[in-house]
Amino acid sequence: MIGYIIRRLIVALIVTIGIAAITFAGLHYLQPSPAATVLGTKAQPAAIAAWNKQHGYDRPEAAQFVSYIGHLARGDFGYSYKLSQSVAALFKENAGRSAYLSGAALVLALLIAIPLGIYQAVKRNTIADYTLSAVNLTLYSMPSFFLGIILIQFFALDWHIFPPGVSSSITTTWGAITHPLQLALPILTLTFITVASFSRYMRSSALDNLGQDYIRLARAKGLSERAVLARHLLRNACLPMITLTGLSIPSLVAGNLLIEVLFNYPGLGLLFYNALGNADYNILLGYTILGGVLTVVGNLIADIAITAADPRIRLN
């Protein structure tokens, strides 16, 4: 197990460097230097050249990349010339709020999807199952922002239960946590979208397990159906949820771009979105690399967690 983890970590490190290299090369191709953004579009070529020289953007790409990686290893994502702050500080400031939104939605989604999937499996091929599957597939095919708009229509505009967007007075993670009404709609939207994909897996996993001998044995020894489901089926059928949770890690930290933009919620996703409009080079670069690294880490954690939870799975 330890050997496996070490090997995976080495591969993860190589993949990470690969992600950084490809992102760096791609962004450099699109925009060789942030000079134009900093100095304005009317800047003289000489001024741009001088700025590039001063900030090291006149060096060969490979040299720039090596120094970028060096800084990255120390947690330094460079400087946002638009927001006049270091990108690392911006990430740190916004990550908490993003994590709260995605984390709350993830927990709620698991709490809904697990019983829902088991219920559908137990009631397989009944009207209830078909209806729930149809709703799930519809939500699964729906752009998250459109679901958000529908929820805004009903819960905010028609029924006045929740506010339609997140108030701009919410500036800290603590503020977000202590104002649950403000975040109700973004969390709800994200929860529904997540339930739609999770419960599909949960249903098929529960169905798989319902056909297994250990369930038949549990029934044969006279356990109540409730005990069979709660004590035997639940734990085994939940295994795919571990993998799915691991795969949610990128959005857990890096935030959900569409939901944050729709509700104007100040998280990492919104930071990235605004950087797109400003061509804020170092934020775009840092955020993309962050997303890639988190994907690698999420996969790794999911694989390790699933082996820990299910000893039948052997990793090699």
Place this chain on the structure above:
Amino acid sequence: MTDPTTRGVIEGIIPGDSPLGSPGAPEGGEVQVVSSGWRLALREFSENRLALISLLILVLFILFSFIGPLVYHSNQSVTNPLITDLAPGSGHPLGTDQNGFDELGRMMLGGQSALEIGFLAAAIATVIGTLYGALAGLVGGLLDGIMMRFVDILLSIPFLIAVLIIATKYSGTVITLSLVLGVFSWLVPARLVRGEVLTLRVRDFVLAARVMGAGQSRLVFRHLIPNALSVVIVNVTFQVADAILALAYLGFLGFGLQYPATSWGDMLGNAQNNVASGYWWLVYPVGACLVLVVLASNVIGDALRDSLDVRLRRR
């Protein structure tokens, strides 16, 4: 709507439903009509009512988007500040938008770009992915390892983020957006095809073709790719759905097609203000189109996977 991954389970493992009782099992002395795998798959597909309805929906949308404008004429080129945000009524069955364009006519235009980009992006992704995957699977060894690590790396970079960054730099036309979406979507088909090729290339018919002196390209194009086709076909359907969704995201975030061209996502870009102003006709009809087309593609994909499973089971 049976979940594709569990259909086999329901039929096979549930107590009291013996797999031996399945209709395909030969009985002693009877003559079996052997039909080809593809025909079996087609029959299975045509028995899936939901899939047929979805296919019909897709066809209707193609007619609506491409034939519709020939029948229903509306002004989509000159803005008219006198008739902005009109509610549905005579002359404008679905009202007008903030530029005074007729909303129904605009939905047809949006449908055109959604379908064009959806299919074009899926085609680009499938062609690149199939060739790359087939090559990697065939050469094997170190080169295969390097090629697939490259896929791993690209697959780790979040799709929407990468696509957004590139979409900010290139003007949004049908061709550029299809290229951007397609070039970032070939990774999954590449993996699928490589997996298929790895299992196929040691099969007897491939060895036989090799012994008979077939060259690499003949092996790939005449033997490996056609046999990996069912996996590819299923994936194409999901690729179309994903590309249409991704296009909607780009449009909603303001990086879609360049005005005056439009997509459904572009039309929804202002949706928040529109619902707040009570202009429901600018939001729900477009959103419904989007959901219906993606839903139909997903259902067709699920049904294809089920029916092609039948074909694979016979192999």
